[in-house]
Amino acid sequence: MYAYDELDRTLINERVEEFRDQVKRRLSGELTEDEFKMLRLQNGVYLQLHAYMFRIAIPYGTLSSEQLRRLAHVARRYDRGYGHFTTRQNIQFNWIKLAELPDALGDLAEVGIHAMQTSGNNTRNVTSDQWAGVAPGEIEDPRIWSELIRQYTTLHPEFSFLPRKFKFAITASPHDRAAIKIHDIGLRLHRNAEGETGFEVLVGGGLGRTPFIGKTIKPFVHGRDLLSYVEAILRVYNQYGRRDNIYKARIKILVHELGIDKFAKEVEDEWQEMRDSDTALTLDDAMIEDIRSRFTYPAYEKLPHTPEELKKAAHDPLFERWRKNSVSTHKVQGYAIVTLSLKPVGGPPGDATADQMDALADLADKYSFGEIRVGHEQNLALPHVAKRDLPALWNALDKIGLATPNVNLVSDIIACPGLDYCSLANARSIPIAQELTRRFANHETADLIGRLHINISGCINACGHHHVGHIGILGVEKNGEEFYQITIGGRADENAELGALIGPAVPYGEVADVVEDIVEAYLALRARPDELFVDTVKRLGVEPFRERVYATR
């Protein structure tokens, strides 16, 4: 856990008071909506179809049990008893009243939670690997750097009015769980030949109307120079990013229009100027150490690799099914990382009720040193579970509906709120996801299919990351009706790729049929049972899938 100190807490409280004043001025008419809109967005407040929506940051996906309980409290006291975890390590509440927001923020601030810059044209919540600090083979805990960037980007006086939103993601593992290639800046922590740690910096990734996979702008930036290098990128973007057309304002368009080499040179020139004159951004070891020291790790016990409890439980096929897809290797022997599916059959992806949050907070205290993680797949995780506790934990999770054994399987669907909530939507996402989870509810079939990510977005803004879904579903509108474009072959990891369209858009009622046909085509086409869906698409291309799926349509 990262422990906020007095300075961090003071700043959050000052932000709450500032926002309280802004809301007051809005309600009294001193601020017009035009003026207020940007101010509320900078604090995570959108206006959606039915109400205001309030987006809260969960920096690098780490929550304490105390914080989770407070989120449950906000859900109950100010909302309708549930919250929605997004694809960017945020939680959203859908029914909040503007007049009550400052109080909700005040309640959250008491436990070090804020909503700063969760929307608006500024640097957004810094996301990272949800297994940070516990994944085997990690270079070091990427949250130290995430926190440095979080602080550096919070209320930045120069970069709070960028051409468009700006998102960072950081990973320190060979396997990228943070989707760094689809972020404005992606950072991959690694060691150079001299054994120093630093970052491969990627720039210009992003989805939306014009999707791009990020490009490497610099293969190695030393940790101490990270902030100055980031500042150079932001300054170039702030000055030259397009402001004439909202659809061309992201940094990916600037990088694309200039070309990565020219863009990199602009940044390099700026950086060299800064480095000569300005050393204030250079991090010395003591500063990094100070941040590092505030991430505390549990006092792990020395435990056996395979405890008796686990051997016994292995006879229960239901437990085994859950264990196989929900339990992952921890860097410490005898411990495990447990992923909790927020994708129950027939449920809205990513939603959790206040009661579930409270119960989970208790389980985290009992089994995971009081810590919970949030991943971009809209699932939660308990990062430090002793393996001997797994059977008991499984029983407890099952009771609160958090033991659906479908992590990384076909019904583990990522979906944005879509037309049920979102004012920008073309079409609904949630009912499509729900129908798909019903179609693939049979766990044997799901196991047979293996790893398969379905991503659904209700419009081209791509909050459901449909471009990088193994199967991507995008809501479009045709003559006032909901239609869906379907892509296959996308992926969000270290081999990130954009999916390719499989055929013409289909109406609402046919989406689940088409997806079933795609999956059947895969089962027929795959070379071996362990060839993943994406790998089959990669090997064969879209054509054989198109033939099978659209031949009879």
Next chain:
Amino acid sequence: MPLVKDGKITGDEFIHVADDAEVPGGGAILLSSTRFLGDPEALSRRAGKTGVIWPNNRDLDDLVPYLDRLAVVALVFPTFRDGRAYSQARLLRERHNYRGELRATGQVLRDQFLFMLRAGFDSFEVKKPADAEAFAITVKRYSVFYQPTGDGRMTALHRRMMLRHSESASP
């Protein structure tokens, strides 16, 4: 439009001179960048104080040679959402060592005062009188800052280092 300078509402001694109007020999004036660049040598050496209104999409390099002769550089916020002038301000102050008055013009609103101040602005043509009156309180809203800028405020990171030193120094 009230002018806030050095934290207080004051009168503006500078007169905006239109591009087609004659430039007076004396007195404090503000010129457009186009007008100024028409004859920068002469205009920057006139007897009265001279200031230039610099648009946010024009490279500062053209202005830099004359900086030490200018009394005011006014940077423009065409809307409050357009943040280019924050970068220009920091570059003028921190890279080009401009020490004259740095004025924020255009859509200058209360909720951006502190950002502007931190970027190096020291005078503000404020759109709403109520905002101008609230200036002093508004800029005191925050006591913790995460980024170093030319305003010299100590960042949280540096404050923590100081605290650590004083802790370890004491017996």
Next chain:
Amino acid sequence: MTSPLEQKKIKITGPSVVTANRTWDGIVIYRTARQDWSAKLSDAAIVRTSDEARALLAESVADDVGAVGAYIAPVEIKESGKIKPGNLREHIRLQGVTIDLPVPA
């Protein structure tokens, strides 16, 4: 449902209303004929020509303190005289989400 939030030219092809969200709590509201707002669609002022629509919108937008994001939305008028939302988006705004909420109200 192309988002109507950026309505440039005002041209209506059938009966329409002006709708928005109430500023302090965000709920869906409709402009009435009495220059006021109501949470009930049945209270909404119905406009049938583009000129009427423009006038009603202008009057609604002028209430910047009370309402946010006013725009023109199509409605259907049933034979009974009952007013129904004219598209799925407006239906959802009026009736709520099309799914079961995680916590029953």
